């Protein structure tokens with residue numbers, strides 16, 4: 001189904017005729033899922049985004065297209081990496097790293113991820129990889145609260161704390177601490193020493209929660225990442241020390257060549273092989289999600305946006321000057 005057919009079906013199903021579809025930023029598809037589309041200009045100028053990941057490959061794999069889109073549309077963004085990635089991954093072709101080598105490789109890769117996505121600065125919180133179920137959660141919550149207040153974060157992108165069958169404790173512990181910190185950062189009695197240092201209460205009002213298993217994520221938002229998909233490929237290519245992307249494509253190309261074989265789509269050089277491998281295999285899910293909604297590439301989220309209070313809305317509409 002192409003996009004036009006999808007829109008036509010949406011109009012028919014909802015009974016609502018929308019005009020100028022190419023200009024709208026959001027559409028509501030069947031089931032109430034909001035489709036967030038690219039917006040012209042920089043409508044998010046002045047707003048601050050925190051992309052939060054336990055490991056260097058989480059945001060690139062599951063939310064890199066959305067982060068790049070929001071930055072392109074005006075957000076100032078920061079990348080917060082919670083662990084030091086010291087467990088790493090086997091790199092293939094005999095390049096197995098030591099624990100110390102993993103830390104350095106992934107630290108460097110993470111800086112490249114931030115650059116590829118247009119994020120301004122990295123904060124590394126340096127917890128041990130795979131060990132987060134034993135950390136002090138109030139300590140991590142306070143570190144997030146400090147950063148949310150310091151940076152005046154409006155929006156976070158992170159793992160969903162409530163999706164099921166997540167086997168990695170670093171993922172769910174990080175997500176739960178982020179969720180708690182988002183509202184506690186706005187409270188005036190939590191960590192008063194922050195205020196003595198010049199900061200003010202500041203709650204996070206918007207969240208994009210992603211998950212590894214989309215069947216257990218309560219999806220209410222789909223982001224069209226077609227226009228930032230190449231940046232997402234670059235962010236994944238940056239993760240050479242761990243994860244499924246990096247230079248697996250060029251490794252595969254070399255292995256096949258040793259067997260007198262080749263895959264034509266991997267091209268004739270390492271860069272092309274790495275990029276096309278990521279496009280074809282690592283980010284296959286984005287293509288499949290996009291197809292469901294008539295888009296080329298898309299990411300799915302549970303999205304939460306805090307509305308203004310009914311009283312604030314009422315005052316805006318009805319309050320008049322005293323005189």
Ligand SMILES: [Zn+2]
Pocket residue numbers: 054055057058168171
């Ligand atoms: Zn991870």
